[in-house]
Amino acid sequence: MRASGIFDKTYQKDIAIVRSWQHWMLLLGTIAFLFTIPLFASYYFINLLSNIFVTVIVVLGLQIVTGYAGQISFGQPAFMAVGAFCSAVLTLKFGFSFWLALPLSGIAAGVVGIIGGAPSLRIKGFYLAMATIAIFYVTMWVITHLKITGLAQGLSPPPPKIGNFVFDTDERMYYIIMIATLILTFFARNLVRSRMGRIFVAIRDNDLAAEVMGINLYYYKLLAFFISCFYAGIAGSLLGHWYMLVNAEQFTLLHALTYIGMIIIGGLGSIPGAYFGVIFLKLLDELMLFSSPFLVDMFPWLGMGSAASLSLMAFGLVLILFLIYEPRGLARRWEIFKTSYRLYPFRYGEQ
Amino acid sequence: MTDFLQFSVIGLLTGGLYSLIGVTIVIVFKASKVVSIAHGQLLAFGALFFWIFMVGLGYPLWLSFLLTLILASLMGFFIERFTMRPLIGQPLFSSFLMTFALFIFLDGAFQLYLAGQTRAYPHFLPQGQWDFGGVIVPKGQVVNFLISFFLFLILALSFKHTRVGLKMRATAEDHRLAQSAGVSVRNIFTYVWIISAILASISGIAMATVTDIHYPLPYFGIKGLIVALFGGMESIGGALLAGLILGLLENISAGYLDPILGGGIKDVAAYVMLLLILLIKPYGLFGLARIERL
Numbered sequence: 001m002r003a004s005g006i007f008d009k010t011y012q013k014d015i016a017i018v019r020s021w022q023h024w025m026l027l028l029g030t031i032a033f034l035f036t037i038p039l040f041a042s043y044y045f046i047n048l049l050s051n052i053f054v055t056v057i058v059v060l061g062l063q064i065v066t067g068y069a070g071q072i073s074f075g076q077p078a079f080m081a082v083g084a085f086c087s088a089v090l091t092l093k094f095g096f097s098f099w100l101a102l103p104l105s106g107i108a109a110g111v112v113g114i115i116g117g118a119p120s121l122r123i124k125g126f127y128l129a130m131a132t133i134a135i136f137y138v139t140m141w142v143i144t145h146l147k148i149t150g151l152a153q154g155l156s157p158p159p160p161k162i163g164n165f166v167f168d169t170d171e172r173m174y175y176i177i178m179i180a181t182l183i184l185t186f187f188a189r190n191l192v193r194s195r196m197g198r199i200f201v202a203i204r205d206n207d208l209a210a211e212v213m214g215i216n217l218y219y220y221k222l223l224a225f226f227i228s229c230f231y232a233g234i235a236g237s238l239l240g241h242w243y244m245l246v247n248a249e250q251f252t253l254l255h256a257l258t259y260i261g262m263i264i265i266g267g268l269g270s271i272p273g274a275y276f277g278v279i280f281l282k283l284l285d286e287l288m289l290f291s292s293p294f295l296v297d298m299f300p301w302l303g304m305g306s307a308a309s310l311s312l313m314a315f316g317l318v319l320i321l322f323l324i325y326e327p328r329g330l331a332r333r334w335e336i337f338k339t340s341y342r343l344y345p346f347r348y349g350e351q
Numbered sequence: 352m353t354d355f356l357q358f359s360v361i362g363l364l365t366g367g368l369y370s371l372i373g374v375t376i377v378i379v380f381k382a383s384k385v386v387s388i389a390h391g392q393l394l395a396f397g398a399l400f401f402w403i404f405m406v407g408l409g410y411p412l413w414l415s416f417l418l419t420l421i422l423a424s425l426m427g428f429f430i431e432r433f434t435m436r437p438l439i440g441q442p443l444f445s446s447f448l449m450t451f452a453l454f455i456f457l458d459g460a461f462q463l464y465l466a467g468q469t470r471a472y473p474h475f476l477p478q479g480q481w482d483f484g485g486v487i488v489p490k491g492q493v494v495n496f497l498i499s500f501f502l503f504l505i506l507a508l509s510f511k512h513t514r515v516g517l518k519m520r521a522t523a524e525d526h527r528l529a530q531s532a533g534v535s536v537r538n539i540f541t542y543v544w545i546i547s548a549i550l551a552s553i554s555g556i557a558m559a560t561v562t563d564i565h566y567p568l569p570y571f572g573i574k575g576l577i578v579a580l581f582g583g584m585e586s587i588g589g590a591l592l593a594g595l596i597l598g599l600l601e602n603i604s605a606g607y608l609d610p611i612l613g614g615g616i617k618d619v620a621a622y623v624m625l626l627l628i629l630l631i632k633p634y635g636l637f638g639l640a641r642i643e644r645l
Binding site: 072118119122123125126127129130131133135137141144145208253254257258260261264306308309310311312313314315316317319320323324327 | 386434437438441443444445447448449451452453454455456457458459460461462463466570573576577580612615618619622623625626629630633643644
């Protein structure tokens with residue numbers, strides 16, 4: 001819904017993502033803000049932001065395969081692990097530079113993802129969900145039992161560097177993560193409104209009908225898995241080089257459930273939804289982390305070290321409430337807000 | 352040969368428990384077409400409640416068992432009433448997601464209570480073992496197996512021969528037809544959740560006598576899902592057979608391959624089997640193949 005008086009006079013304007021100068025200002029302002037954050041923000045805040053951005057990359061991938069193409073995947077952490085271990089092995093054992101290992105680990109995760117997505121050709125819905133859980137466990141088992149990936153201890157990949165400049169602090173790593181997120185977001189935003197994105201939506205809404213209309217289901221389902229796992233691989237690689245540590249404990253089934261929860265809360269089938277979901281849940285986590293000492297003071301029977309379980313409970317509760325009251329997530333609330341803001345004195349924009 | 356027999360016996364005994372977990376998921380699916388991940392938590396909480404009553408509060412065995420069953424059925428009732436019922440009329444997939452939201456919520460509660468520790472029952476099942484020419488059969492597990500087999504039998508018979516069982520079968524067949532014949536489909540959903548919560552908690556107690564109550568206990572629910580998928584989501588008998596096969600396969604492959612490949616085969620074998628089933632026979636051994644139309 002456009003505000004009154006704004007028309008698209010040219011084709012270029014019609015297909016533009018960024019439409020008005022206010023929009024441009026907002027976008028550039030946000031990017032400039034993101035670049036200047038490390039100048040004044042605290043160490044804690046930068047860490048949180050990097051964490052959010054890495055998760056956003058994974059969730060964007062999941063949004064493409066689940067939100068747009070409709071193929072539910074619980075395997076995302078396993079593909080992250082593939083990316084993380086691949087990039088660690090490439091930099092440590094083969095002496096590749098990080099800048100080459102990053103895209104390669106994305107591609108490696110994507111290829112594993114194609115194998116992982118193969119069951120989607122025959123089954124769908126929760127059958128596919130179970131198959132991806134199985135793939136998750138099998139992949140993680142293979143990773144923890146190979147010599148080259150350091151068995152159960154994992155590996156410690158070196159930080160990335162350009163010339164003599166080493167990205168070994170959280171502030172420096174933040175820039176790499178943030179720029180990667182921006183690029184991947186831009187790619188995802190464009191992908192879902194291209195021909196390919198529309199095909200994904202057609203497959204999600206009714207795959208038989210899509211096939212009848214001449215869409216090659218096999219190709220596009222596997223492509224969706226490839227793209228989503230590419231994202232996961234990139235995120236895994238970034239995570240590994242940021243923490244300078246990769247092991248299997250960082251990639252559990254609970255993470256997979258969390259990512260699915262994030263896209264439900266954010267809104268299935270929406271790129272801003274991925275951001276909303278991740279930010280909402282990460283902030284909820286932080287809130288629980290801060291409030292748990294008070295909660296423990298009030299209810300001593302909770303015991304120390306309950307923050308993680310409490311935030312898990314809060315997450316489950318929020319997810320239940322969202323599924324009952326707003327199954328289309330925060331993205332829909334955001335759309336409603338935008339429409340009513342643009343049409344302000346009038347009310348008929350609300351759906 | 353002794354090795355093989357030993358692995359198979361333990362596998363079969365564990366498999367009996369798997370079938371019981373599987374069937375709790377199957378009956379919910381049969382009635383309401385909802386696939387539940389949350390049963391792993393029902394199982395874990397059953398074990399936990401029993402521990403709280405018996406060890407924490409020191410009640411006698413029969414009383415704590417009874418109280419556990421009451422709490423478990425309350426859990427089943429609340430889950431159906433407050434999380435499943437509001438979703439009636441929405442796509443089935445959101446019910447599936449709801450069960451996994453429940454899983455996360457209950458997982459938090461479970462971890463909160465356990466706080467990283469392991470809780471063990473005092474020995475209330477017969478201890479010791481029989482020795483058949485080198486093949487060792489632990490008595491406690493035999494009791495577990497017999498109990499789960501007995502429950503299985505009761506369940507199957509009550510489905511066949513009681514009025515509620517008939518209503519449940521009618522509901523499984525067709526919701527609208529059942530409703531027009533005077534079956535209250537809503538009540539049936541509630542009954543089904545309560546029954547499956549009770550069965551899940553019993554299987555949880557039985558499981559915990561073998562493994563103790565520790566963190567990964569809820570993930571046995573996923574084993575139950577594998578069993579349900581393997582046997583066919585609609586088939587109670589299929590769940591029995593699939594549970595036994597899964598137990599056998601897990602233990603035999605773990606017994607022979609673990610020394611070679613270095614551990615963890617038990618879980619992977621189950622998942623590899625699941626993948627193969629889903630690829631070869633997606634609707635399980637006795638499930639109904641669904642025909643899709645535009």
